[in-house]
Amino acid sequence: MVHIRPVRMAALGLTAALVLTACAESERGDDGGDAGxxxxxxxxxxxxxxxxLFDPFYATDGPTFRTSQQIFEGLVEFKPGTAEAAPGLAESWENSEDGLTWTFKLREGVKFHDGTDFNAEAACFNFERWYNTTGAAQSPAVTGYWQDNFGGFADKKAPSLYESCTVSDPTTIEVKLTRYTSKFPDILGLPSWSMQSPTALEKYNANEVTQQGDSFAFPEYATEHPTGTxxxxxxxxxxxxxxxxxxxxxxxxxxxxxxxxxxxxxxxxxxxxxxxxxxxxxxxxxxxxxxxxxxxxxxxxxxxxxPAFNIFYVGIGQKNVPQLRDLKVRQAIAHAIDREGLVQQMLPEGAEVAENFYPDTVFGWTDDVQSYDHDPDKAKQLLADAGAQNLSVNFYWPTEVTRPYMPDPRAMFGFIQGNLEDVGIKLNVVSKPWNGGYLEDVDQGKADLFLLGWNGDYNTPDNFLGNFFSDPNNRFGTGNSPWGATLSDELKAADSEVDDETRQGMYEEINKKLKAEYLPAVPISHSPPALVxxxxxxxxxxxxxxxxxxxxxxxxx
CATH class of the missing domain: 3.40.190.10 (Periplasmic binding protein-like II)
Structure with missing residues (x-):
């Protein structure tokens, strides 16, 4: 066992994100850095x-977002060192009582890197670009963030949270939503919704995404000409x-x-x-x-x-292997994994075994959920009860990557592999580079079991659960189970609930059902990542x- 010293937690305030504010005012310049x-x-x-690539609208990976966060800015940002929403290119905003109409006052005198003006027309151009995406770019592998957070596109194949963006004057826009959501306006702090130069987007054909087999080719803008503020x-x-x-x-x-x-x-x-x-x-x-x-x-x-604002999990795909659609089989997998041992041996002190699919600093967390202790004998019995003693699955793990929730993918995979093989599960091991086929295969449902996780983008449960399970056509294949659509509907209803107390109860109930009735994945741990x-x-x-x-x-x- 590797000895890992106790962590001295940095003094970072993980404050609750703004849920619905009547008005936000700019305090830019008061936080961050060594002014001298x-x-x-x-x-x-x-x-x-x-x-x-370098177009954050098409990105799903951390390295792309890290670069984007230096080049681009959104209407909303996050106060340094926290998960608290703060003004960005919008210096203030206010919303209607029903939360459907949002008025943003934009900063004056801001220019894109190509010398063109950032103004209300440019802001609405970006919203309309996202909403009017067509063709290959509608693949979840390309615009997964839009689909997970906003839903469908202008072609109305699926409902969208976004309705319209209107220019009121050169420094004011009005954004209308189709329903109330607890994640607005915090969602606009994500790199995906960065403001990009309309001139550069058009000049370098930013929307011309093409599919080549299972992969996608991106236009010149996304590879050579990202242009922000x-x-x-x-x-x-x-x-x-x-x-x-x-x-x-x-x-x-x-x-x-x-x-x-x-x-x-x-x-x-x-x-x-x-x-x-x-x-x-x-x-x-x-x-x-x-x-x-x-x-x-x-x-x-x-x-x-x-702070550990993340979740690491073993995903259980229900698309390819019918036995994985049996709750008893998924419960057997959960009992087979020694989560406590993995946390103790491979993660720093301060890491915790996960019981919900997000950390306890997020709204709606509850400890009243079914837990799955490490119990190989029970796992074997559940497999036998399900007639799955000869269960054989493709187990994917990623190479050429380190993630905040997964500091050593090879070792963590090896640990879990041993747990599963100990209860008789036969594994066909598949390893691929993170950006060289792994994410594509997982997102397209090719993996039966896989290692993945999530580092929170903002402090709402929908950012975790909604991103994972709102669309039944997800990497877990929940649409192949009778409860997949039900879970999707439950998540959308909770996110749309205006009353905080009612919404809290709805998320607590969802967290209970995720562990006891659904179990689309096995939550493993929350781990505090570091920089040096x-x-x-x-x-x-x-x-x-x-x-x-x-x-x-x-x-x-």
């Missing part, structure tokens, strides 16, 4: 993987070594970035990231292995620990949402 830090220089930061501008991408170069936006409307250049360098192997930091080749990296934390601090590096930076780096504020901004960062000599 040195200006200039280049920072190289090691990331766990290479970005898939943020403190850094895209310079170039070296795909051969997964290196993204950004430069300071000297025309930025707010406080200018201190760094001249920011480089994100993909180093999928955590040990290699550590060695690069020790050699001085990089100035920091994300997701150091928990077993390395003490050694890194002993060497004088700074460890920034985020060199001694001469200052101004980086760790985020529970993993959406760190680097414009406040200084690097000393």
């Amino acid at each position: 830090g040195q200006t200039g220089g280049t920072m190289t930061f090691g990331t766990e993987g290479a970005p898939k 943020g403190p850094f501008k895209f310079e170039r991408y070296d795909e051969a070594n997964g290196t993204v170069e950004l430069v300071r936006n000297d025309d930025y409307w707010g406080e200018k970035a201190k760094l001249d250049k920011l480089i994100f360098r993909a180093i999928p192997d955590e040990t290699a990231r550590k060695q690069a930091l020790e050699a001085g080749d990089i100035d920091g990296y994300d997701l150091p292995g928990p077993a390395d934390w003490q050694d890194l601090e002993d060497q004088g590096f700074q460890l920034l620990i985020r 930076i060199a001694e001469n780096v200052s101004g980086l504020v760790a985020s529970p949402l993993t959406d760190e901004k680097f414009n406040t960062v200084s690097i000393g000599s």
